[in-house]
Amino acid sequence: MAHRFAGWLVRRRIGLRRVEFVHPEPPHAREYALLFGAPCVFGAERTAAVFDRADLDEPVLRDGRR
Secondary structure (H helix, E strand, C coil), rough: HHHHHHHHHCCCCCCCEEEECCCCCCCCEEEEHHHCCCCCCEECCCEEEEEEEHHHCCCCCCCCCC
């Protein structure tokens, strides 16, 4: 997932505020919260991972040389 890659780039975990999915809630919805570590919303207008704005200001600490 993109947020895990972003965490790798800044060398720290980027926590999610919530995760939104366009599709309806599946029978195994509780597993989504365990997987993402954040509340999950189903039937949303768009699929999205929501995180703090401050995470966008983190400097990139890794590059292609490592």
